[in-house]
Amino acid sequence: MIGEVLLAAQGIAKHFGGVKALQDVSLTIRRGEVYGLIGPNGAGKTTFFNCMTGLYVADGGSFQFAGARLAAHAPEQVARCGIARTFQNIRLFGNMTALENVMIGRHVRTKAGVVGAMLQTRATRDEEAAIRQRAVELLHYVRIEDRADDLAKNLSYGDQRRLEIARALATEPKLLCLDEPAAGMNATETAELRELIDGIRQDGTTILLIEHDVKLVMGLCDRVAVLDYGKLIIEDVPAVVQKDQRVIEAYLGA
Amino acid sequence: MDIFFQQVINGLVQGSIYALVALGYTMVYGIMGLINFAHGEVVMIGTLVAIAVTSSLIGAGVPVAVAGLGGLAAALLVCMALGWSLERVAYRPLRGSPRLTPLITAIGMSIILQNLAMIIWGRNYLTFPPLLPKINYEFAGAHFTLVQVAIVLISAAAMSGLVFLVYRTRLGMAMRATAQNPAVASLMGVNINRVIAAAFVVGSALAAVAGVMVGSYYEIAHYQMGFMLGLKAFTAAVLGGIGNLAGAMAGGVLLGLIEALGAGYIGDLSGGFLGSHYQDIFAFIVLIVVLMFKPSGLFGEKTGERA
Amino acid sequence: MNKWLSPKSFFGIVLITAALVALPFLLGMGGGQAWVRIVNFAILYIFLALGLNIVVGFAGLLDLGYIAFYAVGAYTWALLASPHFGIHWPVWAILPIGALVACFFGVLLGSPTLKLRGDYLAIVTLGFGEIIRIFLNNLNAPVNITNGPQGITLIDPVSIGGFSFSGTSEILGLTLSGPQKYYFLLVALAILVIIINLRLQHSRIGRAWQAIREDEIAAKAVGINTRNIKLLAFAMGASFGGIAGGIFSAMQGFVSPESFSLIESIMVLAMVVLGGMGHIPGVILGAVLLSILPEALRYGVGPIQMALFGKMLIDPESLRMLVFGLALVLVMRFKPAGIWPSPERKRELTEKSGAKA
Structure with missing residues (x-):
């Protein structure tokens, strides 16, 4: 191994x-x-x-x-x-939800652009659904799925650490x-x-x-x-x- | 070569005015991170108050020198009171609100002050009574006047006074501490409210001096004069590195020189394609180029990203 | 996502549609078209405010020279559809060209400057706006490109397939004035622009913008190319400005550098901040309020003074600007996040003040 x-x-x-x-x-x-x-x-x-x-x-x-x-x-x-990292003094996107934080982690592995977003093409919609699904899975993986729609800054300290790990994992x-x-x-x-x-x-x-x-x-x-x-x-x-x-x-x- | 010296002198004069106004921007910015867009209007109010008081004193038969001093004193008082109230009424209630909120308030105050001035003094250009005798000097083929000499000397004196205040007094120490870290400064017993108010008052005093100088230099004034002057001075502050006193002074003088030399030589430089009415562009182009290479201005501290 | 509207929202949409259709006729009832024109400008300001909102509200970049892109769009239209150069290209060609040229200028300004910290970026964009205006003012010699301070006149109106949007015409038995026709064009475009903005906000790119606004270092660490994404915000904002400028040009039939002064940039920024930065409905509200208010005051302050004092005490023009400035200050004092902020931002502020108490 x-x-x-x-x-x-x-x-x-x-x-x-x-x-x-x-x-x-x-x-x-x-x-x-x-x-x-x-x-x-x-x-x-x-x-x-x-x-x-x-x-x-x-x-x-x-x-x-x-x-x-x-x-x-x-x-x-x-x-x-x-290479993905977390920060010693947690750096989450505080005013975004836990789910959105993890979805941002998918940014680097996805590619929808402005035109796709404006036209809502099939590819864009499929990719967006995949991003969301993967983010939900990762929240589940770090066991904070029930906090998905809370703003990151409102999570408890331990949950914020977990969220940061989930966001890092989202970048594969x-x-x-x-x-x-x-x-x-x-x-x-x-x-x-x-x-x-x-x-x-x-x-x-x-x-x-x-x-x-x-x-x-x-x-x-x-x-x-x-x-x-x-x-x-x-x-x-x-x-x-x-x-x-x-x-x-x-x-x-x- | 004559034109070179001539433009250097003009630039120095204009630059010392910019520097005085820039100091007001940079002090407030350094201490509370706010671009006080209304600062240019404070200068304008200073000029118009000085005109009103000086003219009426002269009209009452007071000697010109005394009337001029009376005008300056009145401008100082009004501007300092104005700066203090701006902070107290408009900005203090907004501490801790989103970053752009005080900026919009500053713009609102700027509009209010301009229109108040227009209601009081009218739409027309006002003439500034000549305070100093019109004496011309000549040096190396360049001409300059007593007023120009006075402007440079008074600016230098005012700036030395400021440097003394900031580096040699308790208030100055409190100001520097607050600029470094307001939270820690207040834990150490610094009264933050007082420090911020002081920054506004001192900055406005400099603006009043600058206002009188602008008035006597151009001999006319107008309710809209503060806006462009403020803009240029703010540019100068950023050029030097905003929040930095020496930077504001150097930036002001430098901007004055760039504009004067730019206006003098732009025609030759561009082969006659661009005329001297492109003068205003120079300031901004230099600013953009400087910031591209020195993102915190010429004398600004490098703010490293912290992880 | 529910594809079917609830009866309540369906009813709401019907009501809004009816109001939007009726509005220009109600405003034009007295025979004058002044208020229809004012509303048309309000809609143009919605375009501008939404474009700037992408830069300031979504990506958190302070842009004080936004009006430059509006100017670029307006002059592109003016030069390609007027007797000035004798070019009269059709709308479907010029509008995209205007957007592209503005977008190009956005990238031109953005690429060297976007690494600057907030307030430095603000002054650089401000300087850029002034540079553009000064060039427009002076590029009449030695080669006459912009016609200098006199501006360009006799600009072609928007016309689609032989149907011109200027002048009165008869449609389905209804007599429509020029401004009324433009109104419907603008409303249609506004709906499109709003949909595009909503889609952008809730897209991969929109999230990346928000992430940069929240914490740029963390955004980099998760692999967002912050430079490119910021540049994209600049380019998108600029394109919207360019399109709005083109329509402005066609609607007015006349452009001059005077319309693109710094105060205009500041005005659009005030719309964004006062309405509720980053929140599309708030920004729309801000644009409508700030464009209508000064006009309403123009018609209001004079008669009110006459009624109260029997004479004009204060020049109505300065009084109306005084009230306007006061309104800015007061709204910021009592609604620091704007009149209609997004729910999250509102929560953020109430929490902050709660913690202080």
């Missing part, structure tokens, strides 16, 4: 003014695995995410995804290639990147989230997980990378990472 390399980051560097947020970070994610990226606050996890998804331009290095080089600073192309990603999905969740919600992530993996989507909750990461991930002060200190299976002296020091601040 876990096979060839899906994403390879080579020597990624990023600095903001004099601050070196990322230095020479290289890692590989294989198809089918859940890959954890952890590290103390400010270690550069989200910066790495933003470089990969094209929101930032890396100052050095490159990303290879599914055999091709990822375009720098073109988030929409990155999404088209098959090969790699789903979750930025601290368990942040601010209680134990029950975290357990449910874990179940959801497990399900997504079993359905064949590779997952990159940034997380603070070390327990969640260690229990869920096939492999884990640890960032500290913008440098990758280890990349291995959880059992090895857990015992590594440098990781313990990074977290305890020795």
Whole structure:
């Protein structure tokens, strides 16, 4: 099941003014695995995410995804290639319904244009129906189908996280990147989230997980990378990472 | 070469007026993110009040210099009161409403002020009484007048005063803090309402000064004069990077120079195809080109997208 | 979707249709056509407001130079159907050309500027509007293209298959004046434009516009090419403006740069915002109110003053604009989301004020 390399980051560097947020970070994610990226606050996890998804331009290095080089600073192309993400501080389209949020996720895989919309051609109507149907399925998949017609901003925190995942899944990603999905969740919600992530993996989507909750990461991930002060200190299976002296020091601040 | 110097001088004079008006736009924008479209009308009111007071004082036999100062004082008072009431009555109730709401209010206020001025002062052009003796100077083949010198000097003084206010006083510090982050500033004990009101009052005072200068420079005034002037000044503020004081000053002077030189050379540049009545286009074309390469204006801070 | 109308809405449609058909005859009863003309202009403003609504309301891009596209459409018609160049092309050719030329200008303006932040975009579009107007004003020398400030006269009216929309004619025993004929043409077009706008709003592209307005970064992250989609909004808005301009030209028989000043752009924007940004019925209401109100005041303020004071105290022209400005300020004060906002926006605002209290 876990096979060839899906994403390879080579020597990624990023600095903001004099601050070196990322230095020479290289890692590989294989198809089918859940890959954890952890590290103390400010270690550069989200910066790495933003470089990969094209929101930032890396100052050095490159990303290879599914055999091709990822375009720098073109988030929409990155999404088209098959990388979808969620945001640490949830970014939904607040004044649109939950269903519409997921329907927007289908944008990149559909193609109806202005003329089709104006004339309401058969193809447009069929596509629109398919978009809606797929969105309903995805809401069902993340178990918030009963909130479909509520505005996204009126959903509970946990449901907003789920909606963001559903929206990301709607883009048919090969790699789903979750930025601290368990942040601010209680134990029950975290357990449910874990179940959801497990399900997504079993359905064949590779997952990159940034997380603070070390327990969640260690229990869920096939492999884990640890960032500290913008440098990758280890990349291995959880059992090895857990015992590594440098990781313990990074977290305890020795 | 003479025409070059001549146009540089004209541009500097016009530019310092733009700069003063631009400061009013940029202060309000920097602190509350509002384009106060009615600001140009404040300038117009300043000019017309100064005309009314100065002329009647001169008519009553008061010496011209005193009458001029009286006119300036009256313009300052009226404009500051007007700026304060604009904020208090029109904009303050709209805080927290959708972004375009205060913009429409500003447009509404602009229409109201123009028509009030027309009702009070009529449709016709008014002549501004000459405040300074008509003395001509010559330098390197270029001519300029005492009024022009005064305009540049007074603008510079007014702007220095503003810089002192913003960077050396408690009120200025509160203004800068509010511009950075209103929520945090208010947690730190800054009275946001007072700061915003102060920005309007100070901006309107500068507008009054600019109004008197425009009046004495062109020697005529009209109820519609504020609109285009305001527009140009706003363009200058954006050119420099809106919300940035130095940017507004530089943008104003630069716009004045561009317009003057543009008007002087456009015929030659286009091989006679375009005449000097294309002057107004210059400002906007430069603006568009600058923003294409520097999307936040010449001196604006780069606002990075945050994920 | 229910294909059959409920009796209630069926009755509503019949009523509205009857009112729309009767309106020009009621307005023309006194023999004068002034009010029919005013209503015709109100409908033209509906076109404009709906076009601008695509840009401002749907995609959230502040455009202060929208009238430039109206001008481009109007001059395209004027140049291709008047004695000025001696060209008299038919309506089915010029109207699409006008839309295309306006669309081209929309893309021309949009492609370098759409990456600008909100208020910077606003001033650039404003500048663009002024540039267009100044060119129209001055392109009479050295080659006379626009005839300068005098404008272009004797423009052909709309005529379809030999049937001209200007002048009086007899149809089915009814005598119809020029403005009345245009009225029916405009209503037909308005219905088409409204349907197109509704369809756009509830389409894949419409959703993408809304997503960009809500959160541009999130929109990019789900794969929306924000640049192209914004450009599309600009192009669509511009095309609507171009079509409206063409009809304006034909209806007036005369165009000059004066009709396309900045205040017109601001007026159309005020219609969109005052009516209820992004909400098609609200925008239509805004357009109707703001185009009728100044005219109603024109006929109202003079006689009322005479009745109250027995003489003209204040110049009626400035009084009517004063009332108009006051109306803008008051509506924004008490209805900050517009007179008829979309249900979601209304909820958003009441929640906000509720949270503050």
